[in-house]
Amino acid sequence: MSDIPLWLQILSLTGLILLSAFFSMTETALMAINRHRLRHLAKRGHALAKTTVWLLERTNKLLSLILIATTIINAMITALVTALAIEAFGNNDKVITIATAAIAFLLIIFAEIAPKIIGASYPEKIALPASVILQPLIKLAQPIIWFVNLFVNALLGLLRINTDKPMHDHRLSPEELRSIVLEGGNFIPQKHKSILLNLFDLESVSVNDVMTPRSQIEALNLSAPIEEIQSQLTTCYHNKLPVYEGEINHIVGVMHVRKAMALLSRDQELTTDHFRQLLTPPYFIPQDTDVFTQLTYFQENREKLGIIVDEYGEVQGLVALEDIIEEMIGEFTTSMPGDARADTFSWTETGECLLEGSTSLRDINKRLNLQFPLTGAKTLNGLLLDYLEEIPEANVCIKIHHCIIEIVQVQHQSIKIVRLLRIDA
Incomplete structure (x- = not known):
């Protein structure tokens, strides 16, 4: 070591510490980076993002490279500082102990804690450029990584740890997705956030929560006089009406009001049978069906209106496709006058x-x-x-x-x- 200038030794020591800091900072940044945003950037053609995704798909090799490099570099730093201390103060146990403690302190501060904090604070800014350096290093160090992993895999095999499974399962549960939306802050418009949160809640909401209650259903009674039926059809608010005979639990079909109005325009004497011919079969829904499942049923059966019944077959209410859509995106359709669900209400100044x-x-x-x-x-x-x-x-x-x-x-x-x-x- 005496043949090497002191300034070169100090410069080498500084370079090794910086190199160790680079690997520590990069490791933390790669593990902390937002994987979903990274994949989004990669799909949009971002070259650095594609390289980073390539690295993270080989996490075992990536970690092996970083840890091998860090260990070798730190060992070289320790040896170099020890040699410098011996050359300056002599071969003494106290000198070696002090030198070891000093280099441990330097490594903890400058090669571990500070770089890792920086990596965790700016993962994307560090991980993306660093991937350009790490990708060729992995390819160059492939033989060393393979040799080291032979012993690692053997040890893990003895411990019965399955290394075939991916180290991280990045599939998100609905609750985790909900948390991501809630934490979206200013990145997601408030209206979009509201719609997404409503979508997550659909499976926890039953049709009972969005239905028009039985007492508020506008329905047509075929047992009523023809004049009353005609009057109701000409003044009704909806374009589809449930039709019953006698009492509402005996629903016989659903009538399209437009077809009925075409019938009323004819100059002929009408009977109940004329209206009965216009009916389509009723679609019944169990009262505990969740809204998401019912939305799927509406789509599969090409229905837009369902009659909700309880376990005894008695009518509890009515739900339309529009009710479910409004549950997702907010109210947008016009509603029957006096319908409490359609009224806008809020606190007054007096609370x-x-x-x-x-x-x-x-x-x-x-x-x-x-x-x-x-x-x-x-x-x-x-x-x-x-x-x-x-x-x-x-x-x-x-x-x-x-x-x-x-x-x-x-x-x-x-x-x-x-x-x-x-x-x-």
Whole structure:
């Protein structure tokens, strides 16, 4: 070592430390980089991203190269510092101990902690350029990597660790995808984020949550006088009507109002049979079907309207394809006047909100930012009846989840109008 100038030895030591720092920083950056964004860049033709993907598909070889290089470099640094210390202060145990401690401190600070923090902070900026260097190094060091991995694989085999499986499974669960959307911040527009979150919730929402309740269904009774049927057809709001005979549990079909209007325009005496010929078979849905499954059924059966029935076959409500679409992207269709689900409602300046008892609890939670339970009753009326366990009189108040609910009007054994008063928690 005495033949080598001191400045060259110090320069070599600095270069080795920087090289060790490079491998440590690159390793952390490659492991911390966003794989999904990386694949997106690669699909768009980004050359550095393609190279980085190539490296990450060979994680075993990549880690082997980095660890072999780091170990050899650190060993060379230790040997060089020890030689410099002996040359300067003599061959003494204390000198060697102090030199070893000093180089350990230098490696921890300058070749481990600081580079790894930088790599974790700027993974994409570091990993992409570094991949250009690492790819040819892997090819050049292939014999060494193969030789070292012989012993590594033998050891892992003794430990019964299966090395054939990929080191990382990058498939995401719906919950993880939901978290990614929530953490998207300003990268995802608020409307897009809302739609994506609604899509994730479809399997946890049943058709009961989005249906038009039985009491609000506009249906046609074939047992009614012809004049009444004609009057209802000319004033109805929807383009499809469920048709029943006698009582609504006996639904016999669905009528397209346009076809009925064409029939009414004819100058002839109409009978019930004329309208019966226009009916299409009804499509029934079990009440516990989740919304996503029902959307699939609508698509497979080419249906747009379904009658929801319970386990006894009694009609509970009606759900249309538009209801499911609105659940995903928000309301966009016109609705029947007086339909509580279509009304826009919000808190007043005094923290009050007047609602119909038939308003959906899910709509209330979404629009008013409340936390009413959704596991039982589906409407505000049902929630109050569950809590009170009786049909109350008007001017009764109850507190539920930081909200005072005042019953304003009771009509026909149900709560018609309520007033909500927000309580700041």
